[in-house]
Amino acid sequence: MAELVPEIGPLWQERHQARLAARPRKRAVGTGAKHRLVFVDRLLATLVRLRHGVTHDVLACWFGVDRSTITRAIGEVRPLLAERGCTVNPDVRLRSLADVVNHLGASGTTGIVDGTEIGVRRPAVGRKDRDKFISGKNKQNTVKSMVVTDGEGSVLWCSPARPASCADITHARQLGLVRLLAGEPAVRILTDAGYQGLGAQTGGRVVTPPHRKFKKNAPDWDEEMHERQRKAPSSRRIRVEHGIAHRKNWRALARHLGCREHMSDTIHAVAGLLSHQQTADLTSTRQS
Incomplete structure (x- = not known):
């Protein structure tokens, strides 16, 4: 305060x-x-x-x-x-995805990207595009936001909310992630299987789990190799789940019961407050 x-x-x-x-x-x-x-x-x-x-x-x-x-x-x-943005240090705040990409490129930090969904009220009967909020994964009415953290799980940016019927990779493309990474050769971003395909479009800057070589009746050696390749970056990518969990400790993002039109402001406000708290805790830890 x-x-x-x-x-x-x-x-x-x-x-x-x-x-x-x-x-x-x-x-x-x-x-x-x-x-x-x-x-x-x-x-x-x-x-x-x-x-x-x-x-x-x-x-x-x-x-x-x-x-x-x-x-x-x-x-x-x-x-x-x-409007405060996410705090990286007392002098730097990130307010857009372009700011995040520039920060990752300048600092040489690996970013982690994942999507998260927040439950909302079901639109009224007869309302246009009522089914757009139904999540294919959760089978509930939700909105989706893309979260970007650093390698330690500190929140760098959260995208505005949009109906959850949109796929993770489509959401990333609409936010301009492919275009922004085209001019940053040093940026490396870890993602899950929901973003497979971005690696080829960004020249390997987006790292995703490998595809299966055999979709059916895979031999044992292929299963073992695929499991090793899949788990190799998972210990690093799990940090973004920690960042998402810290956001959802704020009850406004656990399940939103208000107007869906305010969700983007709520997401950005919580992300800014949480990142400021994480930065303050990290600074005090280093000083002690």
């Missing part, structure tokens, strides 16, 4: 004043009723909502305001947290 208030507070105040000045007014800016919920409480309510999934009704009771006030406050603060 001590670090977030001076960073987010001026941005919130600036946008609040811009909204007041952008519409016709009969009273001067700054006059009229004052906020019953000050900015520190707005930020705290947003953090509690993201971390513990507390409903707006409960937060309204805690802070002694109306439910609509909490809803409006979270709607104002959450985009500001989402």
Whole structure:
């Protein structure tokens, strides 16, 4: 809180004043009723909502305001947290996939990519594209996000949410991963079998598990060799699962029961807060 208030507070105040000045007014800016919920409480309510999934009704009771006030406050603060980006060190923040690729190329770090799904409410009957949210893997209504971590499992970036009917490799292509890796020969990214095919398109920069040589009636020697080749990078690739698990400790990403339109901001806000915490813990460990 001590670090977030001076960073987010001026941005919130600036946008609040811009909204007041952008519409016709009969009273001067700054006059009229004052906020019953000050900015520190707005930020705290947003953090509690993201971390513990507390409903707006409960937060309204805690802070002694109306439910609509909490809803409006979270709607104002959450985009500001989402815009912070993921913290690599106190001076570097990554806000896009291009920033991540440039960082991996400059630092010589191996990246790990994987997709994760978050359960959401089923769209109403008769709504257009209702079946787009049904996951072929989980057989549930979910949204998908691509997560990029470094070799230690620290979150570097999370993609915006999109309906889970999209395949992992298609999602990566739509995000421009192939195009971005074309100009970074030193980048190496580990993925699972869901991204097979990107290795050939990126000149080997994306490393995926090998294909099976025999699909049926494979000899024992081929099974043993395939198992060794498959497990070789798995001990390194598992770190991205740790990063995903840390994200889902935040109840807002365990299962989202609110509006699906806010999922991208929620994902980016949690990723930024989590990466900042991981960086602070790593810095304190090195100093001690």
